[in-house]
Amino acid sequence: MAQDNVVRAEFARPLSEDAERSWTLPSRYYTDPAIWQAEKEKIFYRSWIYVCHESQIAKAGDYATTAIVDQNVAVVRGRDAKLRAFYNVCQHRAHELLTGTGNLKAVITCPYHAWAYDLEGKLRTARNCENVKGFDKADFTLPQVRVETLANLVFVNLDPDAAPLAEQAPNLEADLRANVPHWDALEFTNSYDFGGRPIEAGWKVVVDNYVECYHCATAHPAFADMIEIPAYENSTDGITALQIGPKIHADNSAYKLTQEDSIDRAYFWYLWPTTTINMLPGRGDVMITNVVPQGPGRTAFHNDRFAVGGEPEIPERQNYLQNILGVEDMELCESVQRGLVSKGYDQGRFMVDEARSGEGEHAAHFFHKLVLDALEG
Numbered sequence: 001m002a003q004d005n006v007v008r009a010e011f012a013r014p015l016s017e018d019a020e021r022s023w024t025l026p027s028r029y030y031t032d033p034a035i036w037q038a039e040k041e042k043i044f045y046r047s048w049i050y051v052c053h054e055s056q057i058a059k060a061g062d063y064a065t066t067a068i069v070d071q072n073v074a075v076v077r078g079r080d081a082k083l084r085a086f087y088n089v090c091q092h093r094a095h096e097l098l099t100g101t102g103n104l105k106a107v108i109t110c111p112y113h114a115w116a117y118d119l120e121g122k123l124r125t126a127r128n129c130e131n132v133k134g135f136d137k138a139d140f141t142l143p144q145v146r147v148e149t150l151a152n153l154v155f156v157n158l159d160p161d162a163a164p165l166a167e168q169a170p171n172l173e174a175d176l177r178a179n180v181p182h183w184d185a186l187e188f189t190n191s192y193d194f195g196g197r198p199i200e201a202g203w204k205v206v207v208d209n210y211v212e213c214y215h216c217a218t219a220h221p222a223f224a225d226m227i228e229i230p231a232y233e234n235s236t237d238g239i240t241a242l243q244i245g246p247k248i249h250a251d252n253s254a255y256k257l258t259q260e261d262s263i264d265r266a267y268f269w270y271l272w273p274t275t276t277i278n279m280l281p282g283r284g285d286v287m288i289t290n291v292v293p294q295g296p297g298r299t300a301f302h303n304d305r306f307a308v309g310g311e312p313e314i315p316e317r318q319n320y321l322q323n324i325l326g327v328e329d330m331e332l333c334e335s336v337q338r339g340l341v342s343k344g345y346d347q348g349r350f351m352v353d354e355a356r357s358g359e360g361e362h363a364a365h366f367f368h369k370l371v372l373d374a375l376e377g
Contacts, residue, residue, distance in 0.1 A: 015372060019365040020354040025372065027340040030202050035375070036296040041275050043374045044069050048101030048148070048155040050275040051075050052101070053306065056188050057083070057154065061104040061119065063093045065207050066156065069293055073145050073156050074098045076108070078119040085147035086121050091140040108114045108142075118144055149182065151176050153288070169238045169271060176277065178223045179267055182284050186306040189313070198300040201330075201337035203274065203293035204371065209333050211241050211270050211363040215353055219332055223325060226252035226281065227266050232358025237270035239370065241363040248281045254325070257281055270363070272370055282317060284308060295304060297337055303363040
C-alpha cells in the first residue's frame, strides 16, 4: 500500500478542527506498522529532537549521542567552540563511531578499523590509504546534521530544510526563563529511567497521557493531593503545550514541601514531537525527558535532571517521581496500548469544555492535529 494511501484514509468520525466536537485518531494510527513507517519519515526525520544541555558538552572535544529512531547522531564541540552534529557512522564500513557521552582528546576514531576524523568531520587518517589507488580523504567527510540551541538546550534535526526551532516554538525560551528564573543556574546532575525499562506502549500513547490531566484526579492520587486539579491550567502555542499547577498543598502524600522550597507551582512543557520539560514544586529541579520511539508499541525514556549548583535530589521526591508517578503513567499507557488492538474500540471523544479548563483534553486534540498534519504533509 502506498504511504499516502495509508495516512489519508477516511475516518469513521472526524478529527475536527473544533476540539469541542472532535473525535480522536483511529486506533490503527497507534498500531499499524505502515503508519509507524510513515511517522519515521514524516515526523522524526523532520523534527527537532532534544540531545542534551549545552553545559554537558561545554569543552572542546565534548560529545553526546542520540538516536532518532534508527538514525544515530553525534554532537561534538569543536576546537573553535562550535557545535557540529554528524550521522554517527564511519564512512568506511558503517561502524558506529561514538557511544554515550564523553570527551575526544584529538580525533573521532572508529573502533573497527581506526579511521580517524577531526572534530569538523574531515577524515585525517585511514591506515594504508596511501597505498590504495585513487583514494581521496575528501571523499569521506562525515555527513552533517542540523544542530541548534534554544534556552541552553541542544537539538538536532535530520531535515536540512526544517524551519529553525525558534521559529516553530517562538515563545518557548521566553516562557522558560519567565517561569524558571534560575534557568541559567541549572546544572546537570544525573539521568534515570522510569521503572528501569522501556514502556510497552507507543510514543503517541505516551504523549497523549502527558499533555492532559483529565486522568490525574483518578489515576495519580498523590499528585492530585499535592497539586489542586480544579485550578489546573492547560494551553497550546506553536508546537508546544504548557500545563500549570498554580495551587499547591505543601502537606501532601507525594512528598512534603518545606520552607526551604521556593517553587510553589508545577510546570510541564511539551515540545513537539518528543521533548518534555518539567518542574514540580520544591527547590526548582528541572527534568527534561526525551521520549524515544522504538516501534509502534514500544517507547524508551531518557530523563535528564538539572538543579541549581548541581544540588542532589531529595530521596523522598526522587522516589515519588521515579517509582510512583512514573510507574503509574507507565501502567496507564501500557493498558491503553493493549486496548487499542481491541475489536471493541476504534475512536474516542475528546473531553473539551468551552472554557478550555485545565482538566480538559484540548492539548491532546492539539497533539492529534499535529500528528495528522505531519503525516498528510
